[in-house]
Amino acid sequence: MKIERVILRRLRMDLVRPFTTSLGTERDREFIVVEIQNDAGISGWAESVTCADPYYNEETVKTNWHIMEEFLIPILQREQLEHPDDVSRLFSHIRRNNMAKAALEGAIWDLYAKENKMSLASALGGVKKEIEVGVSIGIQDSTDDLLGKVEQGLSDGYRRIKIKIKPGWDVEVVRSVRKEFPSIPLMVDANSAYTLKDIDHLARLDEFSLMMIEQPLAHDDVIDHATLQARMQTPICLDESIHSLEDARKAIQLGSAKIINMKIGRVGGLTEAKKIHDLCESHGVPMWCGGMLESGIGRAHNIAITSLSNFTLPGDTAASSNYWFADIITPEVTVNKGIIRVPEDVGIGYHPDLKKMKTVTLEEKEFTFDRTFQI
Ligand SMILES: O=C(O)CCC(=O)C1=CC=C[C@@H](O)[C@@H]1C(=O)O
Ligand SMILES: [Mg+2]
Structure with missing residues (x-):
């Protein structure tokens, strides 16, 4: 698999009705959508399911962005992937931050399925x-x-x-x-x-x-x-x-x-x-x-x-x-x-509906993988 770029988008969408649990009430949802593109321009997609607050687990949207940008995306930039199963092994020395890891891995799984012309299922x-x-x-x-x-x-x-x-x-x-x-x-x-x-x-x-x-x-x-x-x-x-x-x-x-x-x-x-x-x-x-x-x-x-x-x-x-x-x-x-x-x-x-996504995007960042500069 040849990854050329990763795009992170931070979105916010209102829920149709508030959702209350013993942890508190969610009225809207802030989340990160991950797009990973290969050298043929095919995109794999996933989202980070973490909440904005660390109540369900310890992760937040901000910590997910940080972990992806500073630690996980650089690993994908350095390493060559043969199969999506490689990703969890490459991420394994980074403790927890599971929702950040899953978001990148999920986009790679979608990309892999598309490259192989099969459904993700x-x-x-x-x-x-x-x-x-x-x-x-x-x-x-x-x-x-x-x-x-x-x-x-x-x-x-x-x-x-x-x-x-x-x-x-x-x-x-x-x-x-x-x-x-x-x-x-x-x-x-x-x-x-x-x-x-x-x-x-x-x-x-x-x-x-x-x-x-x-x-x-x-x-x-x-x-x-x-x-x-x-x-x-x-x-x-x-x-x-x-x-x-x-x-x-x-x-x-x-x-x-x-x-x-x-x-x-x-x-x-x-x-x-x-x-x-x-x-x-x-x-x-x-x-x-x-x-x-x-x-x-x-x-x-x-x-x-x-x-x-x-x-x-x-x-x-x-x-x-x-x-x-x-x-x-x-x-x-x-x-x-x-x-x-x-x-x-x-x-x-x-x-994924890019037009609709644009109307709810708060932040977007692209990471390009220029493999010619790799040592
Ligand atoms: O409909 C859904 O997506 C399930 C909603 C739901 O039950 C939950 C959403 C987010 C965090 C938790 O409170 C929780 C759950 O515990 O399953
Ligand atoms: Mg539950």
């Missing part, structure tokens, strides 16, 4: 032609508002409903949803809002036949989650705690979770995501693809990884219109009866 070993998706509903002002949102999600056809919980907005809220919708596929996500002191309280969620409880305890924990899982019937799903294949191995070995949420950015890219997928599959641990309120570019990557065989549960990849007044890809991601068709076109299978 098939380049990754995907087998599914369509994927099932659910919707993630933030914390609302009232239970009635939440019931309305659940109703909307169901009538939009989503295959499962995820609701965010936090102390004071949990057992009784779930009871109300269950009373109104006794048999829908329902799950909750706590974004690390609890500790083991809450073990008895959390165990009360067992009475609602939830598909799972996502990340109830600390973002960096796999030990206490094992204690909680031993106490609860409801499967625990880990999100924030899984940054790597090693984390997944330890969580499975300890029995910290029965389900794993995959976010490509959180684990440092598609190569690591595939390894975690294979490990989970070999241990019979089902997976689904999480979301980070991505634009269509990140959403396209999520669709591609979800086409792998062990993504057996509906993910958080809702339609573009669930997030954006207008997305930056054509066509936008649409969901029909809770199903997204995996694109068969080359690469990510959606076209």
Whole structure:
């Protein structure tokens, strides 16, 4: 692969509605779109899914830009790539900063798939032609508002409903949803809002036949989650705690979770995501693809990884219109009866809309790779 230039664009887009979790409220989304061009002028695309604030994890848009500019792009300038799998190895001596790494690696994967005239899904070993998706509903002002949102999600056809919980907005809220919708596929996500002191309280969620409880305890924990899982019937799903294949191995070995949420950015890219997928599959641990309120570019990557065989549960990849007044890809991601068709076109299978992107771009920088000056 011959990379000629990397272009970073920092964008900001308003969300169609605020999204509240135990971590806070997002009203808009600032993010970096990465374009990597080869010597034939073909572009690969990806986005950094980090938030502007270091609340979900330690990264921010600013730290991602810094790490890419000062450390990761210079590595790509120096080294020759044979395959996208090389990228995670070349980045491995830089600790964490997984979302920055994943953004560059993802654009290289898209470029590789385009160079080889295949879809990103098939380049990754995907087998599914369509994927099932659910919707993630933030914390609302009232239970009635939440019931309305659940109703909307169901009538939009989503295959499962995820609701965010936090102390004071949990057992009784779930009871109300269950009373109104006794048999829908329902799950909750706590974004690390609890500790083991809450073990008895959390165990009360067992009475609602939830598909799972996502990340109830600390973002960096796999030990206490094992204690909680031993106490609860409801499967625990880990999100924030899984940054790597090693984390997944330890969580499975300890029995910290029965389900794993995959976010490509959180684990440092598609190569690591595939390894975690294979490990989970070999241990019979089902997976689904999480979301980070991505634009269509990140959403396209999520669709591609979800086409792998062990993504057996509906993910958080809702339609573009669930997030954006207008997305930056054509066509936008649409969901029909809770199903997204995996694109068969080359690469990510959606076209970044440069004109639309320009209207929401705050900053842009180009890095050219002049290999004739390399030593
Ligand atoms: O619809 C989506 O993209 C999923 C939204 C969502 O649940 C999340 C987005 C961003 C950070 C987290 O709060 C989070 C999650 O924990 O899965
Ligand atoms: Mg989560």
